[in-house]
Amino acid sequence: MTTAAPPSSPDLGRLRDGLIARLMLFRARVRKHLVLEGIARWLGEAVAVVLVSFILDRLLRLSLPTRLIFLVMGTVFLLVEAWRFIVVPIRLEMSLIGVAGAIDRAGTDKIQGTLAARVASVLELPELLKTSSAPSAAMVRTAVLRCHQALDGVRLEDHLNDKRRQITVYSVALLLLLPMLWGGYNHRATGLWFRRYFLASNDPWPQKTYLLVVGAEKGRMVVPKAEPFVLRVGIKEGSVSPETITLRYREGRGSRMTVAMTRFGSGDFRYDFPPLGLNAEVELTGNDDVQSLDIEPVERPKIVELLLVSQHPTEEKSTSHRFAGQDSDLSFLAKTRLELRFTANVPIREARLKSNVPVPAANHLKQVDDHTFTLAWIQESPVQLQIELVGKGANLLSLPTPVAVGLKVDLPPRVGLTYSGVRQRITPSAHIPLAIQARDDYGIAKLDLITKSEILAAESTATTGPATRPIAETATRTLAGPIHPATDLELQQPYILEVRALKLPAGSVLSVSAAATDDCYLGLQTSTSRIVTFRIVPPEELFREILLRQQGDRAKFRRQIEDAQKIRDALLTVTTPEAAAVLARQHRQIQREVARVGISLAESVTEMKNNALGGPEAWDLMDKNVLQPLKKLNDDAMTRQKDALDALRGDDLSKITEVTARQDQIVTKMQEILKQMSQWDSFVDVLNQLNEIIKLETNVKQSTEQIKKKQTEGVFD
Numbered sequence: 001m002t003t004a005a006p007p008s009s010p011d012l013g014r015l016r017d018g019l020i021a022r023l024m025l026f027r028a029r030v031r032k033h034l035v036l037e038g039i040a041r042w043l044g045e046a047v048a049v050v051l052v053s054f055i056l057d058r059l060l061r062l063s064l065p066t067r068l069i070f071l072v073m074g075t076v077f078l079l080v081e082a083w084r085f086i087v088v089p090i091r092l093e094m095s096l097i098g099v100a101g102a103i104d105r106a107g108t109d110k111i112q113g114t115l116a117a118r119v120a121s122v123l124e125l126p127e128l129l130k131t132s133s134a135p136s137a138a139m140v141r142t143a144v145l146r147c148h149q150a151l152d153g154v155r156l157e158d159h160l161n162d163k164r165r166q167i168t169v170y171s172v173a174l175l176l177l178l179p180m181l182w183g184g185y186n187h188r189a190t191g192l193w194f195r196r197y198f199l200a201s202n203d204p205w206p207q208k209t210y211l212l213v214v215g216a217e218k219g220r221m222v223v224p225k226a227e228p229f230v231l232r233v234g235i236k237e238g239s240v241s242p243e244t245i246t247l248r249y250r251e252g253r254g255s256r257m258t259v260a261m262t263r264f265g266s267g268d269f270r271y272d273f274p275p276l277g278l279n280a281e282v283e284l285t286g287n288d289d290v291q292s293l294d295i296e297p298v299e300r301p302k303i304v305e306l307l308l309v310s311q312h313p314t315e316e317k318s319t320s321h322r323f324a325g326q327d328s329d330l331s332f333l334a335k336t337r338l339e340l341r342f343t344a345n346v347p348i349r350e351a352r353l354k355s356n357v358p359v360p361a362a363n364h365l366k367q368v369d370d371h372t373f374t375l376a377w378i379q380e381s382p383v384q385l386q387i388e389l390v391g392k393g394a395n396l397l398s399l400p401t402p403v404a405v406g407l408k409v410d411l412p413p414r415v416g417l418t419y420s421g422v423r424q425r426i427t428p429s430a431h432i433p434l435a436i437q438a439r440d441d442y443g444i445a446k447l448d449l450i451t452k453s454e455i456l457a458a459e460s461t462a463t464t465g466p467a468t469r470p471i472a473e474t475a476t477r478t479l480a481g482p483i484h485p486a487t488d489l490e491l492q493q494p495y496i497l498e499v500r501a502l503k504l505p506a507g508s509v510l511s512v513s514a515a516a517t518d519d520c521y522l523g524l525q526t527s528t529s530r531i532v533t534f535r536i537v538p539p540e541e542l543f544r545e546i547l548l549r550q551q552g553d554r555a556k557f558r559r560q561i562e563d564a565q566k567i568r569d570a571l572l573t574v575t576t577p578e579a580a581a582v583l584a585r586q587h588r589q590i591q592r593e594v595a596r597v598g599i600s601l602a603e604s605v606t607e608m609k610n611n612a613l614g615g616p617e618a619w620d621l622m623d624k625n626v627l628q629p630l631k632k633l634n635d636d637a638m639t640r641q642k643d644a645l646d647a648l649r650g651d652d653l654s655k656i657t658e659v660t661a662r663q664d665q666i667v668t669k670m671q672e673i674l675k676q677m678s679q680w681d682s683f684v685d686v687l688n689q690l691n692e693i694i695k696l697e698t699n700v701k702q703s704t705e706q707i708k709k710k711q712t713e714g715v716f717d
Contacts, residue, residue, distance in 0.1 A: 037087030210236035242286035252278035301389035331406030413516035440515035443486030567571035584645035
C-alpha cells in the first residue's frame with residue numbers, strides 16, 4: 001500500500017535543483033583554480049625558455065639559423081604547454097558527481113557516508129520514480145531527504161585550497177613582474193635579445209674583443225682557387241687584443257682542423273692557408289669573441305686566349321696571330337691596323353689596361369661579352385701593354401699579362417756592286433763584267449746602274465794660258481723594274497759595261513755604282529752601292545803594265561824551277577824520314593807558288609781580253625802553251641810527287657829512285673813551260689810592233705785624207 005507524502009514535505013525536484021546549483025558553482029570555481037594554476041605553470045615555462053635562450057645566446061653567440069631553430073622549438077613547446085595547462089582545463093567536461101568524487105578523493109565526509117554517494121542519491125533517486133519499475137516513493141523520498149540534510153551541513157568551498165590559490169596568484173604576478181623589471185633594468189640587453197631572435201638581427205652582444213677578418217664581407221670571404229693565401233685577423237679599434245686566436249676550419253666534407261694563428265703583433269694574427277679546392281667553414285675564437293665565416297675558393301681571372309688581327313693598307317685581307325703575349329716576331333709596319341682580342345676563363349667585370357703609348361679615344365678598350373674584350377689601334381710605335389682583369393663575382397684581380405707588339409721598320413735596300421776580270425786601270429775599249437746584288441726586307445722594285453764619266457777638256461785663260469777642266473756626265477741605266485707589287489727580296493743582276501760605247505778618251509775617270517729602290521708604303525727608299533772608280537789609260541800603257549806583271553810571274557816561276565832542282569839533288573842523299581819530311585814541305589811550297597803563278601797569268605790573260613789587248617792568237621797561245629800545261633803539271637805530276645814524298649822513309653832505294661825520276665820530269669816540264677813563256681813574250685812583242693805599224697799607217701792614212709779634204713775644200717772656197 002502506498003503512503004502519501006505529507007503536504008508540508010519539501011519537493012524533491014526543488015531539492016535536486018538546489019544541489020545542482022551548488023555543485024555547478026563549485027565546479028566553476030574548481031575550473032578557475034585549474035586554469036589559474038595552468039597559467040602560472042605556463043608563465044614559468046615561458047620565463048624559463050626566455051631565460052635559457054638569453055643565456056645561450058649571450059654565452060655562445062648563436063648564429064641566425066641556430067636562433068631561428070631555437071625560436072621555433074620554444075614556440076612549439078609553449079604552444080603545446082598552453083594547450084595542456086590552459087586550453088584543456090577550460091574545455092574539461094566535469095560531471096557533478098565526478099566533482100563530488102574528487103572531493104571524496106581529497107577527504108571523507110565527516111557526517112556520514114561519502115559525499116559522492118549522497119550527491120548521487122539526491123540527483124538520481126528522484127529520476128527512478130519516473131521509470132516503469134520505480135521503487136517505493138516513500139523510501140526514495142526518505143533517502144533523498146536524509147542525503148540532502150547531510151549535504152546541507154557540508155561547505156563545498158572548504159574543500160578548495162585557498163592557500164594554494166593565493167600562491168598561484170602571487171606566482172603569476174611575480175612571473176609577469178620580474179621579466180618586466182628585468183627588461184626595464186637591462187633594456188639594452190633585452191632589446192638586443194629581442195632583435196636577434198624576433199627581427200633576425202646579427203647585432204653582436206657587447207664584448208671585450210671584436211675580431212675583424214681582413215677581406216671578409218657578411219661572413220663570406222673569396223680567395224683564389226688552388227692558390228695559397230694568408231688569412232689575416234685584426235681587432236676593432238678600442239677592443240682588447242687577445243693573446244691567442246684559435247682557428248678551426250673544414251674543407252668540404254673533410255675532417256675539421258684546429259690550429260693556432262701566428263701572432264705578429266698586437267691585434268695582428270695570420271695563418272698561411274694551404275690551397276683550397278672546395279668551400280671551407282672557418283670559426284675563429286679569441287677571448288670572448290667568436291667569428292664564423294665561409295671561405296669560397298674561385299678561379300682567379302686569367303687570359304686563356306690572345307688573338308691579334310693585323311691588316312696593312314697594302315694587304316687585301318687581314319691576318320690573325322695567336323700568341324702568348326711576348327712573342328718576339330710579332331712586329332708590324334707603321335700604319336698597320338691592329339685589333340687585340342683577349343678572352344678570360346671567368347666572367348669579367350672590368351679590364352684594366354696600362355700602356356706605354358696613349359690609346360686613341362676612338363679605339364678604346366671595348367667589352368664584347370662577359371669573357372671577351374677588344375682593343376684596336378694604328379701601329380705607329382712599339383706598344384707594350386699590361387692587362388689586368390677583375391672578376392665579376394669575386395672581384396679577384398688577375399696577374400698582369402704583358403703584351404708586346406713591336407714596330408717593324410721597312411729598311412732601305414742593301415745593294416752591292418762587284419767587278420771582275422779587270423783592274424782599276426782600263427782601256428777605252430774595255431768591257432767590265434759587273435755583278436749587282438740587291439736585298440730588301442719586303443721587295444726590290446727597281447735596280448739601276450749609275451755611271452759618271454769625267455773628261456778633262458782644254459780651256460784657255462788670259463793670264464795662265466791653256467788649262468784643263470773636268471766635264472762630268474752622269475747616266476743611269478735601269479737593269480730591273482719597276483716592279484709593283486715588289487715581291488723579290490733579292491736580285492742578282494750580272495751586267496757587262498761596255499766602255500767603248502761611252503767613247504771616253506785616255507785620261508778620263510769612270511765611276512760606276514748601283515742603286516736599288518724598294519716599294520715602301522710610306523715612301524720609296526733608294527740605296528746606292530759603293531762607287532767603283534776606273535781610270536782610262538792608253539792601251540799600250542796598260543799592255544806594258546800587264547807584260548811587266550807577267551815578267552814578274554815568270555821570274556817567280558824560274559825561282560821555283562831552281563828550288564825543284566835542289567830537291568832533285570837532295571833526293572840522292574836522303575837516308576832518314578826526317579830528311580824526306582823536309583823535302584816534302586819544300587815541294588808543297590813550290591806547288592803552291594806554281595799554282596799562284598798560274599792563277600796570276602790566267603787573270604792577266606782575262607784582263608787582256610776584257611781590255612781588248614793583244615788578240616785571239618795571243619790569248620790562245622798563252623792558254624794552250626802555258627796555262628793548261630801548268631794546271632796539268634800541278635794536278636798530276638806535282639800532286640803525285642807530294643804524296644810520294646810524304647810516304648818516303650829513306651830506307652827504300654827503289655822508292656827513292658822512283659821519286660828522283662819523277663822530280664826530273666817535273667823540272668824538265670817546268671823548264672819547257674818557262675820556255676813557252678819566253679816565246680809568248682817574244683810573240684807579244686812582235687805582235688805589239690805589228691800593231692804599232694798598223695796604227696802608224698792608219699794615222700798616216702787619216703792625216704793624208706784630212707789634208708786632201710782640206711785642200712779640196714780650199715779650192716772650192
